[in-house]
Amino acid sequence: MxxxxxxxxxxxxxxxxxxxxxxxxxxxxxxxxxxxxxxxxxxxxxxxxxxxxxxxxxxxxxxxxxxxxxxxxxxxxxxxxxxxxxxxxxxxxxxxxxxxxxxxxxxxxxxxxxxxxxxxxxxxxxxxxxxxxxxxxxxxxxxxxxxxxxxxxxxxxxxxxxxxxxxxxxxxxxxxxxxxxxxxxxxxxxxxxxxxxxxxxxxxxxxxxxxxxxxxxxxxxxxxxxxxxxxxxxxxxxxxxxxxxxxxxxxxxxxxxRKPQMDFPVQCAICSLDDDNLVQVGKVVVGGYAVAGGGRGIERVDISVDGGKTWIEADRYQKDNVPYAADDINSDKWAWVLFRAVVPVPRNTEIIAKAVDSAANVQPENVDDIWNLRGILNTSWHRVRVRRSPVANSNL
CATH class of the missing domain: 3.90.420.10 (Oxidoreductase, molybdopterin-binding domain)
Known part of the structure; x- marks a missing residue:
């Protein structure tokens, strides 16, 4: 050209x-x-x-x-x-x-x-x-x-x-x-x-x-x-x-x-932590992003430290200090939502995050169920491992 x-x-x-x-x-x-x-x-x-x-x-x-x-x-x-x-x-x-x-x-x-x-x-x-x-x-x-x-x-x-x-x-x-x-x-x-x-x-x-x-x-x-x-x-x-x-x-x-993929499904990931973490405190900040395709908002981001038995709802926001509401006129409907929660950390645990969009679509629990040969659209629950250090444990 x-x-x-x-x-x-x-x-x-x-x-x-x-x-x-x-x-x-x-x-x-x-x-x-x-x-x-x-x-x-x-x-x-x-x-x-x-x-x-x-x-x-x-x-x-x-x-x-x-x-x-x-x-x-x-x-x-x-x-x-x-x-x-x-x-x-x-x-x-x-x-x-x-x-x-x-x-x-x-x-x-x-x-x-x-x-x-x-x-x-x-x-x-x-x-x-x-x-x-x-x-x-x-x-x-x-x-x-x-x-x-x-x-x-x-x-x-x-x-x-x-x-x-x-x-x-x-x-x-x-x-x-x-x-x-x-x-x-x-x-x-x-x-x-x-x-x-x-x-x-x-x-x-x-x-x-x-x-x-x-x-x-x-x-x-x-x-x-x-x-x-x-x-x-x-x-x-x-x-x-x-x-x-x-x-x-x-x-x-x-x-x-199969038809070509267009909209992406609801997705979230923890970004404040790596896959494996050693911490010296009893609580950690869990932060990351959540996003859904088709202009659908994020209704909820849930965090679990006990394998999904119980959940803590994270705070959601786009702009700083402005609480996010799905499908609100002031929200950017095509944009991600950032989330944050402070959670307790048992001695060794797996922290899990999952998001729900405004159409009540939720991330699947296991990656095995959505595995595909091209490795696309991995929207399974995101998981990171956290271990308490011996220094922290000695003070318990």
């Missing part, structure tokens, strides 16, 4: 924060430490997880860059960044989460295929840009359009990067047309992140942000938008990011039997 290109090697990668835990170098995939992730409601850009499938694209002439909008519409157009910036700008605070978040815990049950993420393959940012519904008005699509006169029912986003899974071709994904044309869905063509121009890792100069949906559908480094009849046929829609039962393996898998 004029003005931007997808390199064939990794010689032009941008700098990254040294504290990131690198899970793969080429392509670069990394997440922040647990305590750093929940240090603020808005995740600093340099601590936001990095999920890539190829070398980071390079913009050499932003004036020549443009996005093509075509497919099953009567009047295809191309838009420059100036054209997009002339549309009304919206700021949407939304959490993006990789479908493989918490994959390492799933791999402990049985081997899975994918990047070995801990619990921090997500982040919460304020994205700035034009609503996709406004952009699609420019080609004659009204709000909440289900199908175009030419039979288009889906909107496909194509990147400029090069992915080995696409045999060197670009990353691509799609969402239903009705979602793309619904202004209440807050789908953005974003050119800002946390009040600043997107950096290269996160999609400069333009990316899609699809709130409430797994991060794989929020395509970065946007090249073109096509209105198509059926779902995108790209690798990451048809041969990846689908949820299979534990009985399916690589010998009997049939990708066509």
């Amino acid at each position: 004029p003005g931007i290109n997808g390199p064939l090697d990794y010689s032009q990668e941008p700098p990254r924060h040294p504290c990131l835990k690198i899970n793969a170098k080429e392509p670069f995939n990394a997440e922040p430490p647990r305590d750093a992730l929940i240090s603020s409601y808005i995740t600093p850009t340099d601590l936001f997880y990095k999920r890539n499938h190829g070398p980071i694209p390079v913009v050499d002439d932003i004036k020549r860059y443009h996005v093509l909008i075509g497919g099953l519409i009567e009047n295809p157009i191309q838009l420059s960044m100036d054209d997009i910036r002339k549309l009304p700008k919206y700021d949407v605070t939304a959490t993006l989460q990789c479908a493989g978040n918490r994959r390492t815990a799933m791999s402990e049950v049985r081997k899975v295929k994918g990047v070995g993420w801990d619990v921090c393959a997500l982040g919460n940012a304020t994205w700035g840009g034009a609503k996709l519904s406004d952009v699609l008005k420019l080609v004659g699509l009204t709000q909440c359009t289900i199908v175009t006169p030419l039979g288009g029912r889906h909107v496909e986003f194509t990147s400029v990067d090069n992915c080995k899974e696409e045999k060197g071709g670009p990353y691509k994904a799609s969402i239903p047309l009705i979602q793309a044309t619904n202004p209440e869905a807050d789908v953005l063509l974003a050119y800002e992140m946390n009040g600043k121009i997107l950096n290269r890792d996160h999609g400069y100069p333009l990316r899609v942000v699809v709130p409430g949906v797994i991060g794989a559908r929020s395509v970065k480094w946007l090249d073109k938008i096509d209105i198509i009849k059926d779902e995108c046929q790209g690798f990451f829609m048809q041969k990846d990011y689908k949820m299979f039962p534990p009985t399916v393996n690589w010998d009997n898998i049939d990708w066509s039997t």
Whole structure:
């Protein structure tokens, strides 16, 4: 594409924060430490997880860059960044989460295929840009359009990067047309992140942000938008990011039997503690994040120190010192909720956290029940181990 290109090697990668835990170098995939992730409601850009499938694209002439909008519409157009910036700008605070978040815990049950993420393959940012519904008005699509006169029912986003899974071709994904044309869905063509121009890792100069949906559908480094009849046929829609039962393996898998994953389920994780902790006090602070897909709020986060026999309800918040209420007009419906509780610590115990969303969906107890060969959507109860040190025990 004029003005931007997808390199064939990794010689032009941008700098990254040294504290990131690198899970793969080429392509670069990394997440922040647990305590750093929940240090603020808005995740600093340099601590936001990095999920890539190829070398980071390079913009050499932003004036020549443009996005093509075509497919099953009567009047295809191309838009420059100036054209997009002339549309009304919206700021949407939304959490993006990789479908493989918490994959390492799933791999402990049985081997899975994918990047070995801990619990921090997500982040919460304020994205700035034009609503996709406004952009699609420019080609004659009204709000909440289900199908175009030419039979288009889906909107496909194509990147400029090069992915080995696409045999060197670009990353691509799609969402239903009705979602793309619904202004209440807050789908953005974003050119800002946390009040600043997107950096290269996160999609400069333009990316899609699809709130409430797994991060794989929020395509970065946007090249073109096509209105198509059926779902995108790209690798990451048809041969990846689908949820299979534990009985399916690589010998009997049939990708066509499952739809591409969209909304992510209710999820929470403890980030104030590591997997195994030695403490010298009788109580500990349990803090972390909870998030649900589809714009559903978090109704409750429960903490247990006795294997789930009894539970303590954690305090929930988004902004500092402002109690959170699910589906309240002042809450960010696409964003995570942070939680905090102070709990007693027996000599040796396992601390468990589980969340319930506003539709009463609750996290499953055991990872075994939701194990799948790609290791996606591990939303089982999150568990960390805590042991009292001998110094603390001698004072009992």
